[in-house]
Amino acid sequence: MIEILYDERLRGDRDLVFELLLYSGIMFSEAIKLINEFDEDKLECFNRLCRYGLFWMRGRKRCDWIYLPIKLVEKLRRYEGYYRGRKLHGLGRYCSGNYSIESVGRCQMRRYATLLNRG
Secondary structure, X not given: XXXXXXXXXXXXXXXXXXXXXXXHOOOHHHHHHHXXXXXXXXXXXXOOEEEEEEEEEEOOXXXXXEEEEOHHHHHHHHOOOOOOOOOOHHHHHHHHHHOOHHHHOHHHHHHHHHXXXXX
């Protein structure tokens, strides 16, 4: 798990996508939509936690609220609209192939999230 923290290929925009997937539990497509369509008016922040109203339906799947730590909001502001007009095939394959739950393990993912929350 520690190697994920220091993986040089996982910096900047990829780091943001990975953290969104990890902290909020949303799907890859929802993370990309959140980054591209980020709007401050849909964001509600509390002490250390924020929630974002995406309210997106895809067939039978729906995503209403996305919960994330407040420290991720600054990264979202920095990368707002970053993936608009870009091909995402490589990034999706990279994340699913290298950091899928099957390859890392659920228990290790929980430990990683706990470490990030402490630091």
